[in-house]
Amino acid sequence: xxxxxxxxxxxxxxxxxxxxxxxxxxxxxxxxxxxxxxxxxxxxxxxxxxxxxxxxxxxxxxxxxxxxxxxxxxxxxxxxxxxxxxxxxxxxxxxxxxxxxxxxxxxxxxxxxxxxxxxxxxxxxxxxxxxxxxxxxxxxxxxxxxxxxxxxxxxxxxxxxxxxxxxxxxxxxxxxxxxxxxxxxxxxxxxxxxxxxxxxxxxxxxxxxxxxxxxxxxxxxxxxxxxxxxxxxxxxxxxxxxxxxxxxxxxxxxxxxxxxxxxxxxxxxxxxxxxxxxxxxxxxxxxxxxxxxxxxxxxxxxxx
Numbered sequence: 278x279x280x281x282x283x284x285x286x287x288x289x290x291x292x293x294x295x296x297x298x299x300x301x302x303x304x305x306x307x308x309x310x311x312x313x314x315x316x317x318x319x320x321x322x323x324x325x326x327x328x329x330x331x332x333x334x335x336x337x338x339x340x341x342x343x344x345x346x347x348x349x350x351x352x353x354x355x356x357x358x359x360x361x362x363x364x365x366x367x368x369x370x371x372x373x374x375x376x377x378x379x380x381x382x383x384x385x386x387x388x389x390x391x392x393x394x395x396x397x398x399x400x401x402x403x404x405x406x407x408x409x410x411x412x413x414x415x416x417x418x419x420x421x422x423x424x425x426x427x428x429x430x431x432x433x434x435x436x437x438x439x440x441x442x443x444x445x446x447x448x449x450x451x452x453x454x455x456x457x458x459x460x461x462x463x464x465x466x467x468x469x470x471x472x473x474x475x476x477x478x479x480x481x482x483x484x485x486x487x488x489x490x491x492x493x494x495x496x497x498x499x500x501x502x503x504x505x506x507x508x509x510x511x512x513x514x515x516x517x518x519x520x521x522x523x524x525x526x527x528x529x530x531x532x533x534x535x536x537x538x539x540x541x542x543x544x545x546x547x548x549x550x551x552x553x554x555x556x557x558x559x560x561x562x563x564x565x566x567x568x569x570x571x572x573x574x575x576x577x578x579x580x581x
Contacts, residue, residue: 282308283400286327288318288344289362290336294385298331301389307396315339319347322354326539329400331392334363334374342377346428349378350450352437353539355429356407358399362387406431407542419502422493427458434543436502438526441533443477443485443504453477457487461498475500510578517577518561527554531567532574 285307287298292313299309310327312318316339318330330348334341341361349355360381361374374382380402381395419436423429432440443449460475475487490499510532515525523544530540537551544551555567564570 282306283328284308284310284325285396286310286312286318286321286330288312288315288330288336288341289333290314291333294333294362294387298387298392301392305393315341315344315347318344322348322357323351324534325536326354326542327357329396329403330357330359332359332361332379334361334365334370342373345374345377345379350429350454352429352432352440352450353543356403356431358403360392360395360399420490420499421487421502422497422499423454423457423461424496425458425461425498427454427456427461429454430497434545437543438529439485439502439504453485457500460487474503513578514574518558520558520561524554524558524561527551528558528570528574529578531555531558532571532578534571 283306285302287295287302287309289295289298289311290313295311295313299311302309310321310325312321315336318332321327322330332341332345336344339347341363345359345361348357348359355378358380359378360383361379362383362385363370363374364385371382380399383392383395419433419439421429421432421436421440429440440450440453443453456475456477463469464471471489475489477485477487484504486503487500488503490501493499510529511522511525514520514528515522518525518528520528523546526544527540530543535543537548537555540546540551541548546554555570558570559565562570562573564573
């Protein structure tokens with residue numbers, strides 16, 4: 278079987294730039310997705326997680342800097358490296374790009390050989406970081422790193438699952454970010470102790486306990502996450518349908534509309550393994566396809 282091709286999402290409002298970059302990268306062996314607006318890129322990335330994003334900085338409406346910030350606020354997309362492309366060369370624009378979450382900056386006109394080289398480097402770095410997160414996760418380490426403002430920098434896969442279950446929406450994620458920022462801002466005040474976990478309650482959804490582990494880099498603060506929820510979604514599905522633990526986890530993400538590739542990244546599985554789990558899930562749920570399984574799981578979780 279052919280190896281899956283890396284997916285590059287190109288975000289640019291210029292049809293000429295999109296055509297030029299698409300042709301060059303497809304010839305190199307990449308699969309290319311395109312978006313002509315910042316919001317369109319967010320919509321695409323939420324459905325199909327790219328391996329790397331090339332982002333035009335200057336676009337009408339939602340510019341590249343704000344688009345990058347919004348992408349990085351999504352735990353599932355946050356680890357994806359973003360390379361900015363722009364004709365702006367002033368130092369403040371470079372700084373702005375990096376502060377928005379970008380890992381690199383190329384000025385137009387783009388030199389394709391240089392772009393290919395930088396893509397390879399950042400893909401390799403992203404994979405190394407992902408492998409480290411999966412290894413930490415396999416060892417039971419539910420970890421997340423945030424900035425001093427509470428913005429997410431990275432998570433291990435299972436920590437990402439807990440965050441998604443607890444937040445449930447952009448508003449929920451924003452509430453978590455505010456609570457973390459407030460807690461971090463209180464450090465050093467009289468009577469405050471970092472030994473006391475930060476407890477975040479989100480109505481009838483899962484509650485989170487965040488244990489402060491310290492600062493591990495420049496503006497990178499590490500927490501361990503535990504959940505005090507009523508009953509995790511995967512446990513409900515496991516109990517109701519007689520699934521294994523891993524099958525239940527896969528079904529949870531199926532019910533949330535995630536593709537096999539995304540589920541594999543979240544759970545540290547190959548797409549082939551996800552497919553094998555799906556075959557057993559269909560049998561146990563008495564359904565014939567993915568859509569029916571998702572509907573049945575969502576109905577059960579809604580009742581729960």
